[in-house]
Amino acid sequence: MKLKQVNTKSIDEIREEMIERVTCSKSDIFRIGEQCRQDYESMTTELRNIKEMMVKLIEEGNQLEEQVHQARLMLSEVSMNFKHYTEEEVREAYEKAHQLQMDLSINWQYKKQLLEKRDDLERRLIGLNDTIDRADQLISQISVVMNYLTSDLKQVGEVIETAKAKQDFGLKIIEAQEEERKRLSREIHDGPAQMLANVIMRSDLIERVYREQGPDEAFAEMHSYKKMVRSALYEVRRIIYDLRPMALDDLGLVPTLRKYLQTIEEYHNHSRIEFTNTGLECRLPTKYEVALFRMIQESVQNALKHANACEIKVRLEITHSAVTVLIKDNGVGFDTSIKKPESFGMIGMRERVDLLEGEITYDSKIGKGTSVLIRVPLIN
Secondary structure, three states: OOOOOOOHHHHHHHHHHHHHHHHHHHHHHHHHHHHHHHHHHHHHHHHHHHHHHHHHHHHHHHHHHHHHHHHHHHHHHHHHOHHHOOHHHHHHHHHHHHHHHHHHHHHHHHHHHHHHHHHHHHHHHHHHHHHHHHHHHHHHHHHHHHHHHHOOOHHHHHHOOOHHHHHHHHHHHHHHHHHHHHHHHHHHHHHHHHHHHHHHHHHHHHHHHHHHHOHHHHHHHHHHHHHHHHHHHHHHHHHHHHHOOOHHHHOOHHHHHHHHHHHHHHHOOOOEEEEEEOOOOOOOOHHHHHHHHHHHHHHHHHHHHOOOOOEEEEEEEEOOOEEEEEEEEOOOOOOOOOOOOOOHHHHHHHHHHHHOOOEEEEEEEOOOEEEEEEEEEOOO
């Protein structure tokens, strides 16, 4: 059955209009999310100030209660020995007791107002946080639509024969991109972003410690502060390294792999990663180095995240005619006889191997770990 021909110009016009509207919607949602984040930070600061005021009011209230107790004892003394006190002394005792009772009442009322305001702020913060999360989800979903609308599927159409295959292939690419973006977003949010937020709070804390506890305590706090900044910098460098190690262009595959696996082993200190190069240590064409690095990176990450491996061995052999890589782990493994959909990482690895006219095989058993064998011919 042949597909009917359609007016390409009309489709392009409709697509451009949809892109414009989706872009406007994405911008509006982004602005809403940013405004909510600003309100969240402002309310968080206000809530922190209220809690600090509550602590002071509680201390002040405790002191007033003690003073009221003493004033009442004095009134009792005056009442029992009325003749021994002058009229002025009696009047002062009553006025002091009355004033202290008024101050205590005002203190209680102020605490009640602050408690109500604190509870209201905490409820609003929960609502704002939900709105921010929803805005992030909507932006992610809109990004998928935008990528689909703006992707040029004409070249893909020359390779894929049916419209259904075009759609499936395009969506897999888009979903893989979005999964990678979500992963990076989570890593940045959970790592550097949280650390930098703590850095801002700790900077305020240093000033307070200096004023209230003196320079020695402030210097100790600064030492902890510097350690936190170093950790944030380490996280940023690790994320950049995962995106594309600069050493890959400068030094080549073998030194970059050696450094990368050492870094990953340090980061996942519960796992041991052994790297062995049994062949030539020479430069390869860029497309080979990038593809091989990404495939090894994906295999190691799968072993750490999904297989819960504590021991991983990576063996690389470069000859004049081919490159062979073996990645072996002692993780949970899987049953290769059970057919199930491949992950985007495995799809990407197969695509890279196919582009290099190589082959990749998996050998795994439940409880016995997994071995990934990659062989790529070097075409002169």
